[in-house]
Amino acid sequence: MKTSKYYRFFRKKILRLAREHEILKVLISISREKYAERLTGSIMYGLLSAIAVNVFYAPSGVYSSGATGLAQIMSSLVERFWGVHLPIAVGFYVINVPLLLLAWYKIGQKFTIFTFLTVTMSAFFIHFVPQITLTDEPLLNAIFGAIFMGAGVGYALKNRVSSGGTDIVSILVRKKTGKNVGVISTVVNLCIVTMAGLLFGWEAGLYSMVAVFVSGRVVDAVYVKQKKMQAMIITNKPERVIARIHKKLHRGVTIINEAEGAYNHEKKAVLITIITQAEFNDFKYHMRKADPAAFISVAENIQIIGRFVEDET
Known part of the structure; x- marks a missing residue:
């Protein structure tokens, strides 16, 4: 009886805190699986970005992309003009705080909480x-550093967390324009390394540009959620297929009724839906469950004009 009493007491306290504090409500709504998935993404990004910076970029004077590169520039400028050593981790947080506030309101609260964790992991590992x-070959350092950095960013985004900094900007721009994250990130980061070249010498700036280009391509290779696919499904069980797509994939479906097979003149329905490449394996599984006899054709890397809902949170 005492145990039950204490349980009810603490449960009321926790629920009251959850009602009063929005962050607690957000955290409580995330499943254990999502915690593990996002925590893994945060740790992997932190480790891979630290390897890129400390093993490849720093020894050859190559500047990193994103907020890390801006933090490097900030640290160098503070030391040059004021003679004060500013740790890169401090500059990293200063740059990310306003972007995290923007992400909280424009992208999602869960996304922002785990992005903050990712930023913390990155600073920890870099330190x-x-x-x-x-x-000592700067070109090799630029290329392999970019591979590690791009893999870290792509893996973080794939696990529904951001590496912070310019990745938040890239996601916001992609929501408005539909451009690939890697392409947007490349444009933003080229501006950063151009600044580094103007301030600290064009040799380091040019090698940094090579690193940014390679990193952007690696991000696009790893983070496939942004790639759209159109599936055309010819089936005589449209209700079952539509129910699966709506309930399991949360995607819309366009129906073309009264289609007819030219060989046996059997009446069928043609269904058209748009999914992301990251959802393709789930799509195949649900189609086998809904109608194993359905004929499905898939077109990759299509362009979308109109509203296509993407959950970044």
Whole structure:
């Protein structure tokens, strides 16, 4: 009886806190699986970005992309003009705070909470991963650093967290324009490395531009959610197929009724839906469950004009 009494007491306290504090409500609404998925994305980005910066970029004087690169520039400028050492981690947080506030209102609260965790993981690993020189060749350092950085960013986005900084800007612009994250990120980051070239020398700036270009391509290769696919389904069980697409994939369907097969003149329905490449395996599974005999053709990398809902949170 006492245990039950204490349980009810603490449950009331927790629910009251959840009602009073919006962040607690957000966290409570996330399943254990999503916690694990997003935490993994945050840790992997932090580790991969630290390897890129400390093992490849720093030894050859190459500037990183995104908020990390801006933090490097900020740290160098503060030391040059004021003679004060500003840790990159501090500059990293200063840059990310206003962007995190923007993401909270424009992208999503869950997304922002885990992005803050990702930013923290990145700062932690960059501080503690030792600087190791594998090669003195700046071009190799730029390319392999970009591979690690791009893989970290793409893996984080794939697990529904952002690496912060310019990635938040890229997602917001993509929501408005439909452009690929990697392309947008490349444009923004080219501006950053151009600034680095003007301030600290064009040799480092040019190698940094190579790194930004490679990193953008790696992001697009890893983060496939942004790639759209059109599926055309010819079926004689349209109700079952539509129910699966609506309830399991949360996608809309366009119906073309009274289609006819030219061989046996059997009446069928033609269904058209748009999914992301990340949803393709789930789509195939649900189609096999709904109608194993359905004929399905899929077109990749299509362009969308109009509203296509993407949940970044």
